[in-house]
Amino acid sequence: MDKPKHTPDGSLSTLVGNDRPSSDDRDIEKQVDSSGDPQPNKQLFPVTDLARGIVGWEGQDDPDNPQNFVPGKKWGLLLLISACTLISPLASSMFSPAVTFMAADFGETNETLLSFTVSVFLLGYTFGPCLLAPLSEIYGRRIVLSAANWFFVVWQIGCALAQNIETEIICRFFAGIGGAGCITLGAGVIADLFPVEQRGKATAIWGLGPLVGPVVGPIAGGFIGENAGWRWAFWVLLIAGGVLAAAVELLNQETFAPVLIRWKLEKMAKETGRTDLRSAYDGLDGNADSGPAAVRQALKLGLLRPLLLLVRSPIILLLSTYMAFVYGLLYLFFTTISSVFTSRYGFSSGLSGLAYLGIGMGFLAGLAFMAFTNDRILVRSTAKNGGKFEPEMRLPLMIFFSSILPISFFWYGWAADKHVHWIAPIIGMFPFGVGMMGVYMPIQTYVIDCYPKYAASANAALTASRSLVGALLPLAGPTMFADLGIGWGNSLLGFLAFAFVPVPIFFTSYGKTIRERWPVDLDGKKG
Known part of the structure; x- marks a missing residue:
């Protein structure tokens, strides 16, 4: 149910930059497709993604997404x-x-x-x-x-x-x-x-x-x-x-989408007690660490x-x-x-x-x-x-x-x-x-x-x-x-x-x- 898309399909903005699925997003799509799920209208982040610990937007029309x-x-x-x-x-x-x-x-x-x-x-x-x-x-x-x-x-x-x-x-x-x-x-x-x-x-x-x-x-x-x-x-x-x-x-x-999703993740983690959740913007490596070393690395890169x-x-x-x-x-x-x-x-x-x-x-x-x-x-x-x-x-x-x-x-x-x-x-x-x-x-x-x-x-x-x-x-x-x-x-x-x-x-x-x-x-x- 969670999707990192920023705008509805068909908008010109879906053709450029972070207004289209990133390489990570496409990797996730491939990962889901390879699972053999026969669902005909499968979305980029199907319901099973939350079970896999991925937190994103609640669909393309999520009102919390600044693009919407x-x-x-x-x-x-x-x-x-x-x-x-x-x-x-x-x-x-x-x-x-x-x-x-x-x-x-x-x-x-x-x-x-x-x-x-x-x-x-x-x-x-x-x-x-x-x-x-x-x-x-x-x-x-x-x-x-x-x-x-x-x-x-x-x-x-x-x-x-x-x-x-x-x-x-x-x-x-x-x-x-x-x-x-x-x-x-x-x-x-x-x-x-x-x-x-x-x-x-x-x-x-x-x-x-x-x-x-x-x-x-x-x-x-x-x-x-x-x-x-x-x-x-x-x-x-x-x-x-x-x-x-x-x-x-x-x-x-x-208005910065990765920060908003991180806040959403932290709220869900607190409410559900889950420790395996990660943001859709963190990629697929499964190492969305938020410890001091990761913060220092993020600051250095930024x-x-x-x-x-x-x-x-x-x-x-x-x-x-x-x-x-x-x-x-x-x-x-x-x-x-x-x-x-x-x-x-x-x-x-x-x-x-x-x-x-x-x-x-x-x-x-x-x-x-x-x-x-x-x-x-x-x-x-x-x-x-x-x-x-x-x-x-x-x-x-x-x-x-x-x-x-x-x-x-x-x-x-x-x-x-x-x-x-x-x-x-x-x-x-x-x-x-x-x-x-x-x-x-x-x-x-x-x-x-x-x-x-x-x-x-x-x-x-x-x-x-x-x-x-x-x-x-x-x-x-x-x-x-x-x-x-x-x-x-x-x-x-x-x-x-x-x-x-x-x-x-x-x-x-x-x-x-x-x-x-x-x-x-x-x-x-x-x-």
């Missing part, structure tokens, strides 16, 4: 984690316009150190995902997300009360580690809840925070720093983060998964590198906006934040386009492929959007360099926002489709690499633009973006071949 949650519940849980995902990226850039006020308080004049005070938050994004994602695949999404949220909130107090720049840097680093929770685990929650034909829209909603947050942050931070003082940027984050962390405690619930993906999966490494490159361009873009509009156009610190609306509107336009087209294109491509889904069907859109990216650097750079009316450079940022969303979303959804069971770890690999670049590359921005000027400095970035346009063509043409030639064992079953 009612739509309102699914989208409600996604919106909850998406709200948290907005606050964390907001914190990454909200402090940026107010950093000059902190510099005056601390008497700090080193521009590189001041820039690092802002970007060190992203360095926390580099380390946090590599720890939080594997833990969520061992202990569940809910407890790890809750712990990360409160960790983020507590460190805002340290940021607000810091009395020197060293303390500020340390507190922002640890706040970034906690803030990485929602950024990382959202991918896992999407894989837990949604079939493949709905993941594009779900990823677009969840992806709104990481891309819009850094844009809204400077707008809010500029006015707060100018009118209430730079410390109030952190008090506002403390209040908003605390409210959302409390909401997660009250409204969130576990913490290595993001690194394994980067080292052993060339396609994940290449996609991570490309996403990190685009992310680095974004943050180099950000390094000039505030100073350009205050020094060249006479904007105040508060008004300079409004200049980010150009790129923000581009993000929203790109997001809307991807939300409405990503899944539809996938369904049509699957139908044309004889009903066979392939994750690479997400990638062709990148070719068009990568071609849009370079436009902004030339438009914005030379409009600002030649002191064209302030609206011109703001409009010039729009194409980059559209293009970046068209690159970011397909990659994000692609890794979820490739590794649905370990989507959090796959996303951690992406997040860690791009955040490392986003944290360190902007430190070179002030020197580069001082030497080359706004026009030629941005043109250099535009030429680099143009040189990378063929990369999505390569991914679309050879991604499947690379993925299948270098598979990665994330379960640790091959030693």
Whole structure:
């Protein structure tokens, strides 16, 4: 009666990842078939499986299976984690316009150190995902997300009360580690809840925070720093983060199927007194040990998964590198906006934040386009492929959007360099926002489709690499633009973006071949 299936038969989602029977599941099916049971409508986990000690779902339509949650519940849980995902990226850039006020308080004049005070938050994004994602695949999404949220909130107090720049840097680093929770685990929650034909829209909603947050942050931070003082940027984050962390405690619930089945197993073992029970997700080896040695081994394997993906999966490494490159361009873009509009156009610190609306509107336009087209294109491509889904069907859109990216650097750079009316450079940022969303979303959804069971770890690999670049590359921005000027400095970035346009063509043409030639064992079953 127990079955590990996630969705009803006939759904497109039964064709990919952990939405289809794993090799272990098929082994169990063979084992049952070989028993000689003549039952004509035999299911994957017949009644005899419980007698054999295997605990799984109560059929394909089990309401406890997150894939079978009612739509309102699914989208409600996604919106909850998406709200948290907005606050964390907001914190990454909200402090940026107010950093000059902190510099005056601390008497700090080193521009590189001041820039690092802002970007060190992203360095926390580099380390946090590599720890939080594997833990969520061992202990569940809910407890790890809750712990990360409160960790983020507590460190805002340290940021607000810091009395020197060293303390500020340390507190922002640890706040970034906690803030990485929602950024990382959202991918896992999407894989837990949604079939493949709905993941594009779900990823677009969840992806709104990481891309819009850094844009809204400077707008809010500029006015707060100018009118209430730079410390109030952190008090506002403390209040908003605390409210959302409390909401997660009250409204969130576990969605990771292996953890839910483990809880079910423990309850059944207690009620029946049986000691031979094991989860359907534990395989067929009969050694589902939960002792200290097994826990240590699970932790070791889990913490290595993001690194394994980067080292052993060339396609994940290449996609991570490309996403990190685009992310680095974004943050180099950000390094000039505030100073350009205050020094060249006479904007105040508060008004300079409004200049980010150009790129923000581009993000929203790109997001809307991807939300409405990503899944539809996938369904049509699957139908044309004889009903066979392939994750690479997400990638062709990148070719068009990568071609849009370079436009902004030339438009914005030379409009600002030649002191064209302030609206011109703001409009010039729009194409980059559209293009970046068209690159970011397909990659994000692609890794979820490739590794649905370990989507959090796959996303951690992406997040860690791009955040490392986003944290360190902007430190070179002030020197580069001082030497080359706004026009030629941005043109250099535009030429680099143009040189990378063929990369999505390569991914679309050879991604499947690379993925299948270098598979990665994330379960640790091959030693």
